[in-house]
Amino acid sequence: MIIIIGASKGIGKFLYEKYKSLGVKVLGTYNSTSTSADELSKVDVTDYQEVSNWIESNTESLENITLINCAGITYNAFAHKSDPDAWKQVIDVNLVGSFNCIRAVLPIMRSQKFGRIINFSSVVASKGTPGISAYAASKSALWGMSKSLAQENAGLNITINNINLGYSELGMINQVPQEFLENLVKQIPAKKLCEPIDIFKTVDYLINCEYINGSSIDLNGALI
Structure with missing residues (x-):
């Protein structure tokens, strides 16, 4: 079964709907984004106890788990003008939140x-x-964290990998003004944004390949 953290929009929503359409059992969460999907659960990933309680409430249905961490936020500001609290919130959601979800499912895995x-x-x-x-x-x-966790768990057939995503048609690209977006696409050697289906293919590859572990796969159209 698949657990998607941050399934109410962007990449998480696309993957949630894609796997559901294939008949795969999927659980999903949301937090700040309102959703009409009754099957999604509201979970604040920065609160470990809340994450742990949600996982525990679904324990009986959790088997052969794939955890996909899609929850994320950004904050745009030059460092010398930045709000330290807003800066830290990005770390809390994107990094600590991912760890909290991993920590909650690892004992079951x-x-x-x-x-x-x-x-x-x-x-x-x-x-x-x-x-x-x-x-x-x-x-x-996430790179260093994944490498360390892979060392701890590889002997139990548990893999931890990252997808280094370039600029895609999903996610935070909608925050980029049109004039900057056109310039951005010109910088990508592939001359296009990543299509959602390529994200799905990469995720599915990592699910089905048990020997890729502690790795980060570049999915960026040759952008470096």
């Missing part, structure tokens, strides 16, 4: 000797981009 954990990192973790230091820090931190 370890007892079942199976697990797939997929985090969404970003091309900005390696490509210097002004004004998004909090987002870049949160996404690059």
Whole structure:
């Protein structure tokens, strides 16, 4: 079964609906984004106890788990003008939130000797981009965390990997003004944004390949 954290919009919503359409059992969460989907659960990923309680309430149905961490926020500001609290909130959601979800499911995965954990990192973790230091820090931190967790759990058939996503048709791209978006696409060697189906194919590949572990896959159209 698949658990998608942040399933009410963007990449999470697309993956949730895609796997549901394929007949896969999927659980999903949302937090700040309102949703009419009754099957999604409201969970604040920055609150470990809340995450843990939600996982515990679904324990009986959790088997052969794939956890996909899609919840994320950004904050745009040059560091010298930034609000430290807003900066920290990005770390709390994107990094600590991902860890909280992983921490809550790992004991179950370890007892079942199976697990797939997929985090969404970003091309900005390696490509210097002004004004998004909090987002870049949160996404690059996932690399080290995943490598460490892979070392701890690989012997139990549990994989932890990241997808370093470039600029896609989903997610936070809607925050980019049209004139900047056109310029952005010109910088991508593939000359287009990542299509949703390619995100799904990459996720599905990581679910089905048990020997890729502690890795980060670039899905960026050759943008470096």
